[in-house]
Amino acid sequence: MKLPFSLCLAFAFSFTSCERHAELKRELASLQASSKQDEAAIQKLDQDIASFGGTGATSRYSEQAQLKQEQLRPLEFAIPPRERQLSAIETEFARLKPAAEAYKAAHLK
Structure with a gap:
């Protein structure tokens, strides 16, 4: 007591x-x-x-975090193809850059 x-x-x-x-x-x-x-x-x-x-906010915050993760999950799968496309564009740009510079040098005169 x-x-x-x-x-x-x-x-x-x-x-x-x-x-x-x-x-x-x-x-x-x-x-x-x-x-x-x-x-x-x-x-x-x-x-x-x-x-x-x-x-009770902790349970609400965890539910909201789970919903946001579910919304972001499809975007995670969309990023690699876009990165590959960007890489292909950069490769093509790097390949064409010397030709573009040569064209500019030839047409400046």
Whole structure:
């Protein structure tokens, strides 16, 4: 069984000497301040999670990613033929380039 934090502190303060009373008050104040900061951080995280779609957003994002992968899969198969066509055009261009330069040089005069 877990006792509430304030009950534990009250119990601790009731059996402490006066010498440690001020020190314990400072520790209590610092613990309360850190507790408030933690609570504020938790609230900010909750707000951030809510702004990104809540806790169910992960499943939605994975479904969307799967749909995008299914849309991209056909494009993956279309790229190699296009690359081959581009390579053929570049080869033909490289073959015709010397003739084009010779034609330009001959007709500049």
